[in-house]
Amino acid sequence: MRSALKMRLEVDGHTAAVLDGQSRIANWLYNRLLEEANALRQRFRETRDPDAARVLYTERGLRDRIPALKQEFPFLRTVHSSVLKNAALRLSWAIREHQKGRHGRRVRGVRWPRFRPWKRKWFSLLYDEPWKGYALHGRMLELSLGQSLDPESGRRRRVHVTVRLAEPPPDWFRHDMVRQLRITKEGRIYYAVFTVERVLPDTRPAGRIIAIDPNHRNLGYGVDTEGVATEIANPWFLKALDRRIDEVKSLRDRCRRKSVRVVRPGGSVSWRPSRRWQRLNAVLDELWRVRREQTKVYLRTVANRLYREYDGVFVGDYTPHGGGISTKMRRAMNNQSLIGRFKETLAWTAARSGKVYGVWEERGTTRTCGACGSAAPDGIPPEVRQWTCPDCGTRHIRDENAALNGLARVLAKFGVPCSGHLGGHVAVRTRRAWRFDGLGIREMPRAAGGRVDDHAASRQEIKCGA
Structure with a gap:
């Protein structure tokens, strides 16, 4: 069974600015893809273009737009690919849930996605694969942020940031249990939320x-x-x-x-x-x-x-x-x-x-x-x-x-x-x-x-x- 392990992070001013910048870029990508989705939706309504529907209503249609956007907007390369990918997947999921509500496949309808104001809600950073883009050494959590251009060599190099967990992980926590990591912010406090898969004990007979x-x-x-x-x-x-x-x-x-x-x-x-x-x-x-x-x-x-x-x-x-x-x-x-x-x-x-x-x-x-x-x-x-x-x-x-x-x-x-x-x-x-x-x-x-x-x-x- 999967559960979440939420641990507070000790973040200084520089690291907070870096994480906020990553969240801003992911939020920008979400809004940019939503702008394209609105245009595709209007085009499909007018022309019934199957290519527009394929991009708009499939799980990975919007995600496949990210490589072209990286070419047009190089600053997207400074964010890890998992974070960008999941920003697109989050939007695609919201669109499909809206369609399910329209066609009666949901108990309650869901409105069409809206643009997200970053100042109102921090966009979380999701690394959806085990230990890809992040590593944990004791209480030190290392996050990969993407690539930056080295002005001397002209080559791109991987950039990392290291943050410290406020408390050590619990005794039962093992690296092989981790399935994904999400970085969130509540108020002014940052958290690392690990999704872990645990083996549950067998149900015992009820006594009292x-x-x-x-x-x-x-x-x-x-x-x-x-x-x-x-x-x-x-x-x-x-x-x-x-x-x-x-x-x-x-x-x-x-x-x-x-x-x-x-x-x-x-x-x-x-x-x-x-x-x-x-x-x-x-x-x-x-x-x-x-x-x-x-x-x-x-x-x-x-x-x-x-x-x-x-x-x-x-x-x-x-x-x-x-x-x-x-x-x-x-x-x-x-x-x-x-x-x-x-x-x-x-x-x-x-x-x-x-x-x-x-x-x-x-x-x-x-x-x-x-x-x-x-x-x-x-x-x-x-x-x-x-x-x-x-x-x-x-x-x-x-x-x-x-x-x-x-x-x-x-x-x-x-x-x-x-x-x-x-x-x-x-x-x-x-x-x-x-x-x-x-x-x-x-x-x-x-x-x-x-x-x-x-x-x-x-x-x-x-x-x-x-």
């Missing part, structure tokens, strides 16, 4: 499992086969980050119209944002980078903690899809929801550790009593966090009851022989809450229907009749 009900009040509420109920708290830091992002974005957008008119030597006129806008935009990019990294650490920490305790993790199939009474609620339910990424992280963690991941159907689990099986006729409104079954009188915590019903469905459908509970009913005996504190998961007691508190970690045993 947990069924998790995902929602928005918390990341999820789970019940395991030993009767332990766990509430996984949402990342507390996202609200503060989102508030700061909104403040900076508001300040940036307020001064966006104060642009500088630039007249170039050829007579062309362009508009450049003010220095204040550029400074605020750099701060905003850094905030978004921090948010992405902290969210990634949070999800991986939760997933690893779950698979240290359980052999199988099963999550409800709920996915946010619009709705919400107010703008704030819609933003929390759609833009800020981590449910989809949480499922992807769990699936990969399970495959990497040889354990089990699955999804169970949530339909009807909230309104159905986990004790007697009767369903509330009018459903349970979202604001009701606890409710009493009208038939048997059992008092339920909303999310806990849904997770209990999900666990029963998992045991019945997948036939997991867990602690003698196959097809039976599991009673909740212990409640706890997990909160991410930046370094790991802190476990705290949770009272029935209460909120996550910050006191010392322990478990609260549920008394009989509670």
